[in-house]
Amino acid sequence: MTLTNWAGNTTFHAKEVHHPTSLDELRRLVAGSSSVRALGSGHSFNHVADTAGDLVVLDRMPELVEIDSAAAKVRVGARTTYARLAPLLHQAGFALANMASLPHISVAGSVATGTHGSGVTQPGLAAAVSSIDLVTADGSALTLARGDADFAGAVVSLGALGVVTSLTLDLVPAFELRQYVREGLTQDALADFEAIMASGYSVSLFTDFRDTRVWLKREDELTGPDWYGTTPADGPRHPLPTMPADTCTGQLGVPGPWYDRLPHFRADSPPSGAGDELQSELLLPREHAVKALRELFAIGERIRPALQISEIRTIAADDLWLSPFNGRDTVGIHFTWVRDVATVMPVLELVEETLAPFDPRPHWGKLFTRFPECPERFRSLVHRLDPAGKFGNAFTRVLLGE
Numbered sequence: 001m002t003l004t005n006w007a008g009n010t011t012f013h014a015k016e017v018h019h020p021t022s023l024d025e026l027r028r029l030v031a032g033s034s035s036v037r038a039l040g041s042g043h044s045f046n047h048v049a050d051t052a053g054d055l056v057v058l059d060r061m062p063e064l065v066e067i068d069s070a071a072a073k074v075r076v077g078a079r080t081t082y083a084r085l086a087p088l089l090h091q092a093g094f095a096l097a098n099m100a101s102l103p104h105i106s107v108a109g110s111v112a113t114g115t116h117g118s119g120v121t122q123p124g125l126a127a128a129v130s131s132i133d134l135v136t137a138d139g140s141a142l143t144l145a146r147g148d149a150d151f152a153g154a155v156v157s158l159g160a161l162g163v164v165t166s167l168t169l170d171l172v173p174a175f176e177l178r179q180y181v182r183e184g185l186t187q188d189a190l191a192d193f194e195a196i197m198a199s200g201y202s203v204s205l206f207t208d209f210r211d212t213r214v215w216l217k218r219e220d221e222l223t224g225p226d227w228y229g230t231t232p233a234d235g236p237r238h239p240l241p242t243m244p245a246d247t248c249t250g251q252l253g254v255p256g257p258w259y260d261r262l263p264h265f266r267a268d269s270p271p272s273g274a275g276d277e278l279q280s281e282l283l284l285p286r287e288h289a290v291k292a293l294r295e296l297f298a299i300g301e302r303i304r305p306a307l308q309i310s311e312i313r314t315i316a317a318d319d320l321w322l323s324p325f326n327g328r329d330t331v332g333i334h335f336t337w338v339r340d341v342a343t344v345m346p347v348l349e350l351v352e353e354t355l356a357p358f359d360p361r362p363h364w365g366k367l368f369t370r371f372p373e374c375p376e377r378f379r380s381l382v383h384r385l386d387p388a389g390k391f392g393n394a395f396t397r398v399l400l401g402e
Ligand SMILES: Cc1cc2nc3c(=O)[nH]c(=O)nc-3n(C[C@H](O)[C@H](O)[C@H](O)COP(=O)(O)OP(=O)(O)OC[C@H]3O[C@@H](n4cnc5c(N)ncnc54)[C@H](O)[C@@H]3O)c2cc1C
Pocket: 006, 037, 038, 039, 040, 041, 042, 043, 044, 045, 048, 049, 050, 058, 078, 079, 100, 101, 102, 105, 106, 107, 108, 109, 110, 111, 112, 113, 114, 115, 116, 117, 158, 159, 160, 162, 163, 164, 165, 271, 272, 273, 363, 365, 366
C-alpha cells in the first residue's frame, strides 16, 4: 500500500514500514538498520519524515501517559497525539501552556519540527519539553534533560538524532478560555499589531490580504462594542470563510477548557480544509511584523489565486538550536494554499522573495524553497550521535550541507 502524508502531496519511499511493539524490538530494529527514520502522525507537508530505508511508526508501542502531579510534569509516549493527551491532563487538573491549531498531531512529530500556537508570551510547543528519551544509531537508549549540554539541540531535531520514544512536558494548572471572532479589521488598524496580538492569551489574524478577521482566545470576557473598529461575528466561524464552522472549537465567548479553545479545530473532526490544501509558514522577528504585512498586502492580488487563507500568529523566543524562534520573539506568517503545487510554488517563491529582507526562517514541517543555515553545533551533534548518517534523509542532508 502506498503511504502518504496527511495532505497526500508527499509519498513516502520507505522500503519497509515497521510498527515495533516494545522498546527492545525498536532498539534491535534501529541497531540492525542502515537507514531508518520515524514517522509521527504524518501531518508535515514536505519530505522531512521520508526515508528510502526503514520507516518506523510507534503506533503499536505501549501507551504511556504518566502524570507527576507534584512536579507538574507528564511523561508521554512519542506517538501520543495532543487530542489523546489533553483531556487526560485536564481531568488531573493540569494543562499544556499552548497548543497548535489542531490537536490531531503527535507530540514527538510536533516538537521535532518546532510546531507552535500563538501568544505574545507563549513559546512553541517544544519549549514545554523538559526531557527527551531516544534510541540512537547503535540501538542504545539515551535520555537528555534540560540543562544537559546536548539537550537544546535534541528537542527540535527533525528526527535526525534518533527515534524519540517518550518526552516529559511541563504542565500548568488547568484553565478556561473564551474564544471570540471579530470581523472587519482594516489594514490601517494593523499599525496596532503589537497591542492587538497582546489582547488575548492567544490571538490569530486570518487574512487573504484584503479582508481580515481576528481569533481572540482570552481568559476574561471581551466587553464593549468597539474593538479596533471590528464587529463581533454573529455566529461561529471557520478560518476558511467558505467552510462551515461545525469542525471548530467553541466561539462566541462561551468559556471552555483550554484544550477545546486553544486549537481552532475540534479533536473529533477533520481539521482545516480536511486535507484539500498545502501549507507554508515564514517566521520573522516580531519587530518586522507591520512592515512585512504591508509588503504582503501590496502584492495581495498576486498571492490570492494560490491562497485559501493566511494566518498571522506570534511566538515567544526560545533557546532550542534548530527552533525557528531561537533567540527572537517571532511573528509567524502562515499560508494555507490551494492543493495545486504548480499554482502554489511560484507564489511561494514570490512570498519568500518579498519577505527575504526581514530574515525569515521556514517552518520545518511545511513547504519552502530556501533552506536556512544549519547551526554548526547541530551539525556536530548529528555527526557525533549518528556518524554513519543512519537517520539522515534527503531533507536533512540539504540542511547539513552534505
Ligand atoms: C491541518 C494542519 C494544521 C497544522 N497546524 C499547525 C499549527 O497550528 N502550528 C504549527 O506550527 N504547525 C502546524 N501544522 C504542521 C504540523 O504541526 C507539523 O507538520 C508537525 O510536524 C506534525 O506532527 P506529526 O506527528 O504529523 O509529524 P510528522 O510529519 O509525522 O513528522 C515530522 C518530523 O518529526 C519526526 N518524528 C516524528 N516522530 C518522531 C519520533 N518518534 N522520533 C524522532 N523523530 C520523529 C519525523 O521524522 C519528521 O522529521 C499543521 C499541519 C496540518 C496538516
